[in-house]
Amino acid sequence: MADPLIEAFGEDEPSTPATVRFEVTGHRPDDAVRDLGGVYGGERWVAQPTGEAFEYRYTALGDAEVTIRRSQLRGVLSGLVAAGGDYVVTWMSTGSAEVQRLGDRRELPLETPVLIPPDHPFSFRTEDYDQRLVHFDRAFLHRVAAARSDVGEHALRFDDHRVADQEGARRWHGAMTALARALRVGGPESVAWQAAKTAAAEVFLDLFPPQLDDLPVVLGQPRNARLRAAVEYIHDHASEPVTIADLSEVSGLSVRSVQESFRRVFDVSPLTYLRQVRLDRVRAELLDADPQAGAVGDVARRWGFAHLGRFSAAYAERFGEYPKQTLRR
Structure with missing residues (x-):
């Protein structure tokens, strides 16, 4: 799920991840397809009202390594998303959403962190929802994984069917609260933010452990x-x-x-x-x-x-x- 908008934000020094801060909002289905599909490199996206006035809002805050996002829509949105890009964890606050990969259709449970398929194209359908997301840059997550286990330079693979249990969901939401607080108080250049995003990545790796092949x-x-x-x-x-x-x-x-x-x-x-x-x-x-x-x-x-x-x-x-x-x- 590549994010082409990141390049447009911030003039940070090369050693500092570029700041990400943007919002798209509107009331027209065609605009939602353009704006939201543009963020995720979507194909064949379709948006339509559900009877009430159609509206959408999408915000993102953070840096090029980790961003906290919120997507809200009154209406129906569906389409295809290509493989690749960031690792994305999402959880639904309200509404309904389903993801289909290789013919396997899954409804996303409320308030439960779910890993969006990272290495396979997938289709989705959402309706009248309030959705939270966190994007992790692949290179950043690999650095965190390498610091805590022997993954070397290997490409990471994750099981996107893995479902967090109650304790895992509690830890995830705690990490998200700390991440949002660090962003709000110190901003994306603060030491607190750097520590909070690393801690969030570690919780990610606990909930979705990397799958490595056992070599002979x-x-x-x-x-x-x-x-x-x-x-x-x-x-x-x-x-x-x-x-x-x-x-x-x-x-x-x-x-x-x-x-x-x-x-x-x-x-x-x-x-x-x-x-x-x-x-x-x-x-x-x-x-x-x-x-x-x-x-x-x-x-x-x-x-x-x-x-x-x-x-x-x-x-x-x-x-x-x-x-x-x-x-x-």
Whole structure:
């Protein structure tokens, strides 16, 4: 959920995150689509009244690393949001909202923090709502995660289906109260704000722990240090085009040595190892998807499988069942 408006705010020094402060408001559905869709890079957004006079208001305060936001709308708003951008946690104060990803439709509960799907496109529908949101810049959240656990340079993955329990929701709202107070009293350049946003990020990481792949134990051996770099690159970039030349560059091994190392340790080629990781990611998503959605093709393509027939055969060979059977579980 990229935020193109951030660049327009503040003339801070390079070492200080740019201040974010903006508001959009209006009474026309077309203006709501333009303004709110512009914030989130929306596609095919539609707004319409629900009988009463249509109106909307959206405010954001903070800096380029963390912003507190409030979105209010009297009417209906729906559309598509692309993957990527900030990590966004939202909670509804009033009204209704639902998010659909891979055919799985979820209604957002009131006063409960929910992670908006960060790495997959999704659709949404909201009606007559008052919604609070907090945006975390990805690089900032990664720095906080790296300071408290061994995540290294790995890309972070989160389970957006995870639901906070009562104690987790209490901690989240406490962190949000402290965040708002620091912003109100000291502003986004204050020490209090810097401390409060780090504390909020830590609560985020407690509620939505990063998911890291368990790498084979053999990679911990000193002789496999360079191979480990290549394997970590595959796990971090499995949804992207990956070549043996890429693995050679990140590991410091020659192309031939990369191939020989994978054969020696895993008895497969580097690209076969990549395919196995991708198949594992597809399976994890299918187990989490709505069986009625028919999402197999979309999931497979997102993980780099362009030919669905060959994908289905490879999937069955690895897991002993076809992807549609996994989806129906």
